[in-house]
Amino acid sequence: MTQLFTNRIDKYKCIQIKPLSKALKQREVPFSFNLEGQLLEITKTACNYGGWRYWFVCPSCQKRFTALYCKNERWMCRKCHGLLYRDQIEEKQPKYIQSFHNAIRVARKIDPQFNVYLIEFIQQYGNMFPMKPRGMHVQTYARLKFEYYQQIELMLNQMNALTISRYKHGQQLKQEVDSMHTKDN
Numbered sequence: 001m002t003q004l005f006t007n008r009i010d011k012y013k014c015i016q017i018k019p020l021s022k023a024l025k026q027r028e029v030p031f032s033f034n035l036e037g038q039l040l041e042i043t044k045t046a047c048n049y050g051g052w053r054y055w056f057v058c059p060s061c062q063k064r065f066t067a068l069y070c071k072n073e074r075w076m077c078r079k080c081h082g083l084l085y086r087d088q089i090e091e092k093q094p095k096y097i098q099s100f101h102n103a104i105r106v107a108r109k110i111d112p113q114f115n116v117y118l119i120e121f122i123q124q125y126g127n128m129f130p131m132k133p134r135g136m137h138v139q140t141y142a143r144l145k146f147e148y149y150q151q152i153e154l155m156l157n158q159m160n161a162l163t164i165s166r167y168k169h170g171q172q173l174k175q176e177v178d179s180m181h182t183k184d185n
Ligand SMILES: [Zn+2]
Pocket: 058, 059, 060, 061, 062, 063, 076, 077, 078, 079, 080, 081
């Protein structure tokens, strides 16, 4: 089962080449430097219209990148880490997963530790919204709870729609196969 957002690029520490360009012009490139105990390399390529473009060399694939990311205490490019931009992740996901994440996001406004897997969430969603914390305004709590259940309802409808469309697709395939058999006979 997937943990929430584990490969989302904005969740990780990042080092960008752009803010370093000025300083890099003042020194000899390529060179290596130590970042949090890991040896990284900066290199340069010539621009078409003169001047240089500076790059990090990914220690894993050895390709040039303008940014490196730190995951599990290793600095590498986003591809080697398998990191995705938020819209890439959302594109890949069925809509109900997005609604699930939205619901979790709302619940985390009350309990930042709130985390649950999709399956247990679906099985017992009715009881999972966090209790009202002391000090939170009743109306704020009610509004969040409403938003949460709105997202869940949306999620369940989207799951339903998906099941129905899969079922229809299956029926259609079956008809096609059946009609092929009749033709064969
Ligand atoms: Zn790489």
